[in-house]
Amino acid sequence: MGTVRLVIADCQVDYIGRLTAHLPRARRLLLIKSDGSVSVHADDRAYKPLNWMSPPCWLSEGEAPDDVDWAGRLWVVTNKAGEELRITIGEVEHDSSHQLGQDPGLVKDGVEAHLQELLAEHVTTLGDGYTLVRREYMTAIGPVDLLVRDPHGSSVAVEIKRRGDIDGVEQLTRYLELLNRDPLLAPVSGVFAAQQIKPQARTLAEDRGIRCLTLDYDRLRGTESTEFRLF
Template sequence: MRLVIARCSVDYVGRLTAHLPMAPRLVLIKADGSVSVHADDRAFKPLNWMNPPCSLREEPPAEDSGAIARWTVTHGKSGEQLILTIEEILHDSSHELGLDPGLRKDGVEAHLQELLAEHITTLGKGWTLIRREYPTPIGPVDILCRDHSSATVAVEIKRRGDIDGVEQLTRYLELLNRDPLIAPVRGIFAAQVIKPQAKVLATDRGIDCVTLDYDRLRGIELDGTLF
């Protein structure tokens, strides 16, 4: 991971345009190719970002711009761009983080995964389980299964479903769909509660949303029936 603290402006060029005026910001460039721009607030949420696959090109700035560098981040599929105009670099360092073991679920999420894997037909008649915790280079997806038509489906499970969970599943799907043995792979985002913004983002990316009833799934485990 490369961490850059710089005084910069950021312009997004794509389906719409957006501009961040010149200010000190943190720029994260990750090993998966993603680039995100952060302020010193808003917790973890970036001001702007580009998901992989994307490429970063560092080039000289326009003459008389007062900048020292111009970085252009281009998405490999859509062609959308983030353009960073840099006036000053305050910090620039790179660190090897290695393979992350993935998020450890809390008790409810772990049990939801276990219950849904055991009763995968909750998602539909004729569905079959391939495996729980199916590995990817960036961590395991909760469940990999097949639907009634034998199409491959990746299921990511959360207690509360928000935008970050959709982003996580999107990254998993990008990697899973590179494997010719299981591709094409579609996604299901499953949670006890799914926020409206997460549903909108999931729908936009072709991901289905499923609301899980933990008590009903536990009822299956206790008496073998859903209702």
């Protein structure tokens, strides 16, 4: 059962890792999900948080250090790379936890579902020697569209979108983190496949070692098998 915790509080946020980032003291929404992720939101930017830590990560709560010039609690979110999201919390206006239940997952529209079907049928679109293992390969947080093997026998996870944006890259990244924990599959690389891929998404994917592939829907449809059709 998924549980989400919502906290509205006066806080400041410091990220310490490959770079440093600072959010000055202000009232914000803190979102803690059952997968361990923690994100910090303001009343703008639509769904995108100001800062966040993706799973696997761990939250510890304690007293703020003495050098903080205002009384408060300290949350420290740490990931396996040793990076930290340090959230100093003053006045808390709201703190509640909610059971969301089992989520059925995203239902793809007709084009995305058809792209998945076509790419599974013509898996060599990914490259010569690629073979399909399974469509909708299940992970603990949902199914990755395709699990395939490259010409060397290594596992490759493929996420398929109509329009590839940063959220799709983050989704595939989470799948890869989980799949690479399975010694029978690891190492697992990723392919982000879409009809259109936004420049920011391509940059993020390539920075994470994920290959991007632009799909030509009409061309894939043109190669669709008609062997068992009457018309």
